[in-house]
Amino acid sequence: MASVSSSVQKKFQPVQVPNPNKESVFSEYSKLLDKEINGWLLEKIIKHSNKTCVFKCSKKEYDEGNETFRFFKRYCAMKMIRKGTYDSDTSFENECLILKHIGSCYKKSVYKMYLPQLFDFKKTITYNYLFMSLYGSNLEDIMRRSSEKRLEFKSWLLTIESIFTGLKALHHINIIHLNLSPKNIVVDFEELGRQNKRVVARIIDFGLAMKVNFDVYKKDIKLDIESSACGTYEGNQIGNFYYRSLYLHRGFSPHYRDDIFSYLYIIMKLYSGLPWSEKDDEIKVREKKMTVTSDELKSYLPKYMGEIVDYILKHDYFLTGDYDYILQYLKHFIQLTGINWNDKCDWEVKTNLLKCW
Numbered sequence: 378m379a380s381v382s383s384s385v386q387k388k389f390q391p392v393q394v395p396n397p398n399k400e401s402v403f404s405e406y407s408k409l410l411d412k413e414i415n416g417w418l419l420e421k422i423i424k425h426s427n428k429t430c431v432f433k434c435s436k437k438e439y440d441e442g443n444e445t446f447r448f449f450k451r452y453c454a455m456k457m458i459r460k461g462t463y464d465s466d467t468s469f470e471n472e473c474l475i476l477k478h479i480g481s482c483y484k485k486s487v488y489k490m491y492l493p494q495l496f497d498f499k500k501t502i503t504y505n506y507l508f509m510s511l512y513g514s515n516l517e518d519i520m521r522r523s524s525e526k527r528l529e530f531k532s533w534l535l536t537i538e539s540i541f542t543g544l545k546a547l548h549h550i551n552i553i554h555l556n557l558s559p560k561n562i563v564v565d566f567e568e569l570g571r572q573n574k575r576v577v578a579r580i581i582d583f584g585l586a587m588k589v590n591f592d593v594y595k596k597d598i599k600l601d602i603e604s605s606a607c608g609t610y611e612g613n614q615i616g617n618f619y620y621r622s623l624y625l626h627r628g629f630s631p632h633y634r635d636d637i638f639s640y641l642y643i644i645m646k647l648y649s650g651l652p653w654s655e656k657d658d659e660i661k662v663r664e665k666k667m668t669v670t671s672d673e674l675k676s677y678l679p680k681y682m683g684e685i686v687d688y689i690l691k692h693d694y695f696l697t698g699d700y701d702y703i704l705q706y707l708k709h710f711i712q713l714t715g716i717n718w719n720d721k722c723d724w725e726v727k728t729n730l731l732k733c734w
Contacts, residue, residue: 468584
């Protein structure tokens with residue numbers, strides 16, 4: 378990663394970071410607008426809280442291949458995180474390492490479009506800063522703002538295909554996300570529009586992700602989901618328990634299958650809901666996951682998706698072919714419904730779904 382120039386450091390040093398104890402936090406964050414940090418100009422506040430703030434940033438870059446327009450504007454999102462509120466420095470540094478690994482593996486790959494890029498990062502005494510791909514609202518916020526509290530069918534189908542493609546890309550470079558939820562899946566930033574018509578949604582937030590030393594071909598990690606046995610993995614409380622796999626609830630070591638089960642729960646939630654309620658505590662959610670039948674899970678999805686539910690439930694591990702099978706199944710479903718990738722999604726038509734506050 379390129380080192381920060383002395384001129385940029387001088388620009389950065391005088392910037393006063395917001396005090397989350399002040400009455401008007403937004404006003405304090407606003408003082409950073411039109412200033413530069415690490416060469417990025419802070420243009421707009423996308424989202425904020427007392428502990429974090431996300432800015433839309435830009436910088437001018439020189440394009441040697443374009444003789445007409447030598448300079449172009451490059452955008453990013455700067456996530457500003459107060460230390461001690463992001464699982465300390467550990468999650469921040471872990472996310473940086475994971476994003477750097479993604480970037481090195483998919484620098485020239487088509488999968489680059491499905492995953493965020495890390496442009497830069499900076500640590501100070503009070504705040505950590507991540508400069509990464511600029512995206513828009515997450516699916517949880519979009520559903521919350523929707524009168525139906527779910528995605529329309531067309532948007533749902535295009536979205537779940539994009540999510541699974543991104544998940545396949547992660548797993549094939551030995552990364553398990555471990556915190557998949559609608560809150561950690563985002564669409565393109567509203568002012569820039571869809572950057573690629575085939576990419577509707579992307580997975581973000583890799584603070585809990587793991588890079589493992591076994592790949593998707595490994596066959597010797599099997600477990601009967603009905604077994605009463607429990608594992609001893611000390612990190613079994615990781616991730617959002619609402620979407621956590623039953624394997625992690627029982628304390629087994631993380632595996633690719635955990636993300637696959639989270640994916641299943643997410644696509645059900647986006648379509649109609651889940652057998653457990655958001656009002657249920659972790660114990661209640663775990664009990665329902667242990668007793669729910671495949672037919673009940675299928676009832677929360679279109680009938681055509683029943684085969685996918687069975688396929689996931691019957692495979693304790695995933696091989697390369699499993700991902701391709703599910704992706705081809707989803708693509709065929711899109712073709713059967715006559716949906717086109719040029720069709721607009723909910724949030725591209727109803728712009729109120731994209732408001733950040």
